[in-house]
Amino acid sequence: FPAYDAAAIEGKWQRIWDEKGTYKTDEDPNKPKKYVLEMFPYPSGDLHMGHARNYTIGDAMARQARMRGYDVLHPIGFDAFGLPAENAAIKHNTQAAAWTYQNMDNALATMRRMGFSYDYDRLVRTCDPEYYKWGQWMFLKMWEKGLAYRATSPVNWCPSCNTVLANEQVVEGRCWRCGSVPEKRELSQWYLKITDYAQELLDDLDKLTGWPENVKAQQRNWIGRSEGAEIDFTLADKDGVTPTDRKITVFTTRADTLFGVSFFLLPPESPLAAELVAGTECEAAFKELKEATEKVSSVDRQGSAREKHGVFTGRYVINPINGRPAPIWVADYVLMDYGTGAVMGVPCGDQRDFDFAKKYGLEIAPIICEKDDPLYDELKDERELKVTSVSWDHAMDAEGYLVQSGEFTGLKGGKHSEAVDAIIGWLSERGLGRKKVQFRLRDWLISRQRYWGNPIPMIHCDCCGDVPVPYDQLPVTLPDNLDLGAGETLAEYAPFYETTCPKCGRPAKRITDTMDTFTCSSWYYLRYCDPHNTELPFSKESVDRWMPVDNYIGGIEHAILHLLYSRFWTKVLRDLGMIDADEPFTNLLCQGMVKDHNGETMSKSKGNVVPPSSVIEPYGADTMRLVILFIAPPEKDFDWDEKAVAGANRFIKRAWSIVWQLSAGAHAGEFDARSLKGQAGELFRTLNGLGARCTSDYDRGQFNTAISAVMEIVNAASKYLNETPAEDRVLELDFRVAHDIVAILAPICPHWAEELYHEALHLEGSVYNEPWPEFDPELAKADTVEIAVQVMGKVRGHATIAADATREQTEKAALAAISEQLEGKTVRKVIVVPGKLVNVVAN
Ligand code: ANZ
Ligand code: ZN
Numbered sequence: 001f002p003a004y005d006a007a008a009i010e011g012k013w014q015r016i017w018d019e020k021g022t023y024k025t026d027e028d029p030n031k032p033k034k035y036v037l038e039m040f041p042y043p044s045g046d047l048h049m050g051h052a053r054n055y056t057i058g059d060a061m062a063r064q065a066r067m068r069g070y071d072v073l074h075p076i077g078f079d080a081f082g083l084p085a086e087n088a089a090i091k092h093n094t095q096a097a098a099w100t101y102q103n104m105d106n107a108l109a110t111m112r113r114m115g116f117s118y119d120y121d122r123l124v125r126t127c128d129p130e131y132y133k134w135g136q137w138m139f140l141k142m143w144e145k146g147l148a149y150r151a152t153s154p155v156n157w158c159p160s161c162n163t164v165l166a167n168e169q170v171v172e173g174r175c176w177r178c179g180s181v182p183e184k185r186e187l188s189q190w191y192l193k194i195t196d197y198a199q200e201l202l203d204d205l206d207k208l209t210g211w212p213e214n215v216k217a218q219q220r221n222w223i224g225r226s227e228g229a230e231i232d233f234t235l236a237d238k239d240g241v242t243p244t245d246r247k248i249t250v251f252t253t254r255a256d257t258l259f260g261v262s263f264f265l266l267p268p269e270s271p272l273a274a275e276l277v278a279g280t281e282c283e284a285a286f287k288e289l290k291e292a293t294e295k296v297s298s299v300d301r302q303g304s305a306r307e308k309h310g311v312f313t314g315r316y317v318i319n320p321i322n323g324r325p326a327p328i329w330v331a332d333y334v335l336m337d338y339g340t341g342a343v344m345g346v347p348c349g350d351q352r353d354f355d356f357a358k359k360y361g362l363e364i365a366p367i368i369c370e371k372d373d374p375l376y377d378e379l380k381d382e383r384e385l386k387v388t389s390v391s392w393d394h395a396m397d398a399e400g401y402l403v404q405s406g407e408f409t410g411l412k413g414g415k416h417s418e419a420v421d422a423i424i425g426w427l428s429e430r431g432l433g434r435k436k437v438q439f440r441l442r443d444w445l446i447s448r449q450r451y452w453g454n455p456i457p458m459i460h461c462d463c464c465g466d467v468p469v470p471y472d473q474l475p476v477t478l479p480d481n482l483d484l485g486a487g488e489t490l491a492e493y494a495p496f497y498e499t500t501c502p503k504c505g506r507p508a509k510r511i512t513d514t515m516d517t518f519t520c521s522s523w524y525y526l527r528y529c530d531p532h533n534t535e536l537p538f539s540k541e542s543v544d545r546w547m548p549v550d551n552y553i554g555g556i557e558h559a560i561l562h563l564l565y566s567r568f569w570t571k572v573l574r575d576l577g578m579i580d581a582d583e584p585f586t587n588l589l590c591q592g593m594v595k596d597h598n599g600e601t602m603s604k605s606k607g608n609v610v611p612p613s614s615v616i617e618p619y620g621a622d623t624m625r626l627v628i629l630f631i632a633p634p635e636k637d638f639d640w641d642e643k644a645v646a647g648a649n650r651f652i653k654r655a656w657s658i659v660w661q662l663s664a665g666a667h668a669g670e671f672d673a674r675s676l677k678g679q680a681g682e683l684f685r686t687l688n689g690l691g692a693r694c695t696s697d698y699d700r701g702q703f704n705t706a707i708s709a710v711m712e713i714v715n716a717a718s719k720y721l722n723e724t725p726a727e728d729r730v731l732e733l734d735f736r737v738a739h740d741i742v743a744i745l746a747p748i749c750p751h752w753a754e755e756l757y758h759e760a761l762h763l764e765g766s767v768y769n770e771p772w773p774e775f776d777p778e779l780a781k782a783d784t785v786e787i788a789v790q791v792m793g794k795v796r797g798h799a800t801i802a803a804d805a806t807r808e809q810t811e812k813a814a815l816a817a818i819s820e821q822l823e824g825k826t827v828r829k830v831i832v833v834p835g836k837l838v839n840v841v842a843n
Pocket of ligand 2: 158159160161162175176177178179180
């Protein structure tokens with residue numbers, strides 16, 4: 001039989017699959033559907049190992065699903081807009097589009113070389129006007145529903161990317177892309193109202209039983225739901241006691257601590273704070289704090305370890321529950337964009353307030369105590385505020401009982417406690433406060449001051465304000481002749497921005513911001529369902545057939561960004577009546593990282609990148625695919641290992657040779673499994689037992705153990721070939737084993753499998769049009785077993801017994817087998833190890 005020549009086989013089959021359209025989606029409504037999707041790549045250069053792993057996992061799933069009888073949708077595309085293309089264009093003085101299309105072509109060539117079973121006719125490239133037109137269309141739909149809006153507020157500006165960032169793109173206080181610390185700038189920007197969906201995005205996480213817990217936990221945390229109350233304080237006049245008619249509202253999760261308010265806090269950005277200190281002796285210190293705070297990220301500002309800074313404003317608020325005045329301070333740990341942007345300072349219950357009070361010598365009134373605290377005995381019946389200092393070294397953050405809290409004294413306090421409810425109730429009756437649910441999630445800032453993105457389809461007219469571009473004028477196309485190398489931007493490019501108002505016809509200016517690329521990736525999986533539609537982004541019929549995605553595979557780094565935005569987008573489109581699904585992705589698999597052999601992340605700067613070509617060229621794509629899936633379960637990280645590559649290649653060759661040997665002269669046909677003897681019977685049992693195990697491992701996506709099972713079958717077949725005399729071989733069994741090895745390895749090593757399917761097994765068509773083989777674990781059970789029989793611990797003979805023999809039957813057979821050795825001896829004891837051995841104690 002021929003030697004295994006990976007390069008020749010792989011080229012041949014890639015050509016044939018292309019010609020025959022083997023991986024075109026059937027669109028057969030009589031079959032059950034399966035939508036297998038890998039997160040589409042950003043075309044920044046050639047594909048790396050992480051991509052190879054991502055797509056290999058998805059490809060194995062898609063191919064197996066095909067063999068399982070599903071109508072499979074397995075598409076690919078590119079997340080093609082974004083800054084790297086623009087930066088490369090600036091650097092090399094070329095066009096971003098040219099760079100991007102070139103990279104996409106390179107990546108596609110590598111994908112084909114890897115033998116991925118994509119339906120390439122459905123290719124989606126987000127920078128194609130046929131695609132981004134529909135992103136603009138959806139923006140306009142959201143605008144009409146009030147889900148897209150423009151607002152001026154302090155935003156994160158990345159000084160090195162020269163654009164604003166969404167909150168989700170500030171990761172641990174830094175730009176997600178370049179690692180710079182963003183600055184806060186007050187800018188007019190465009191937003192999508194993801195906060196309208198905060199509760200549903202949170203609730204529906206519980207439905208996503210096919211998602212990893214940690215991804216759901218990250219989303220829950222990011223959405224950050226807090227139940228609490230809004231409480232209105234009254235600003236006091238300059239004398240500090242006379243109420244004015246101005247209210248300042250706080251958000252608190254601890255209304256129970258209202259009697260312990262020692263001070264009141266505003267953030268340095270607060271316009272109200274600026275107004276209160278204007279022209280006073282506090283103004284200089286305030287301005288200094290404000291400037292210093294601008295340099296600190298909001299994550300750092302909230303960090304509990306960071307030293308807190310504050311200045312007194314000289315003014316007071318009046319506490320609604322007891323009429324006590326509290327001094328208004330400006331503090332850098334208070335944020336403008338959470339809650340109401342104002343905080344009631346309760347040092348006895350909040351560690352940050354406690355630290356702040358200690359630093360600035362402010363009162364710490366104990367209004368909640370644990371029962372074993374000596375203060376509790378002293379104050380438990382005390383309704384008036386008598387004690388305003390404590391000897392504690394930290395705040396009381398556990399549950400306790402209210403003291404010095406008027407009529408609420410004695411109630412149990414803490415988060416969600418009866419005291420919280422009682423005090424909110426009291427305030428509500430008087431119109432001084434109300435229950436409030438607060439989310440940490442902010443609206444999604446989508447405008448970017450960059451060229452290579454999807455233009456926001458809006459026009460600004462001095463008379464009419466912001467006016468949408470009429471639908472029949474979509475898409476707003478990106479100009480392709482900007483001089484990026486010379487630093488030209490859309491905002492400076494008159495042929496783009498000069499236009500007329502669609503409403504009044506006067507000269508007007510097109511919006512020159514483009515949309516965050518995460519808007520493009522929020523719905524690409526819907527376009528794949530109907531990629532050539534020119535009337536709509538997709539037909540409802542097509543998305544309702546294919547959605548939701550059954551298996552989505554990608555990196556954990558998208559836990560919040562892409563995976564949260566896509567969920568939001570899906571819900572918006574559902575509410576627009578365009579799709580039935582509530583959630584886009586039923587099962588999510590976050591694949592682990594591929595690290596170098598020292599366990600370090602591969603990166604260009606470290607110079608430790610192993611390019612896929614370094615494996616594909618010498619060994620072939622099938623070896624590459626095999627090693628990627630064999631080395632670790634999909635969700636685990638693994639360290640790249642040269643020896644594993646060589647090992648995988650040895651196995652492919654060995655399996656190749658075993659299949660050829662088995663199939664030589666063999667033929668398909670029925671055989672009587674019960675009459676198989678010796679090695680043949682054993683091979684048949686192994687095939688059924690391990691085949692069944694392999695199948696269930698596939699179904700759970702555990703490819704590494706599925707491959708181990710195939711390896712064991714190959715070993716058993718090898719033993720059979722070596723030890724069975726030619727005349728005892730059963731040719732139908734040989735064929736069946738060869739066939740099944742080919743079939744169950746086909747999702748992983750597709751070229752190898754197709755070649756053997758045709759050349760060794762002489763079958764027609766494609767192995768992917770075959771049903772997945774059936775394995776019956778019942779048939780794996782042997783009818784008889786051979787047990788060892790020992791006398792005083794030494795093996796003296798063997799007995800063949802029925803696999804389900806009773807203890808008595810086993811003992812009887814064992815004693816019969818060694819009757820000669822027992823002659824003249826007395827049997828004292830018989831120890832039976834079922835199915836294995838019998839030990840006889842005799843003397
Ligand atoms: C009084 C209080 C007493 C508080 C106490 C806590 C403990 P979560 O759970 O994250 O929602 N807070 C409210 N708005 C803030 C802002 N803009 N910047 C900084 N802190 C703010 O946290 C809610 C708590 O965070 C609120 O409850 C408030 O402090 C603070 F013993 O109010 B609390
Ligand atoms: Zn940046």
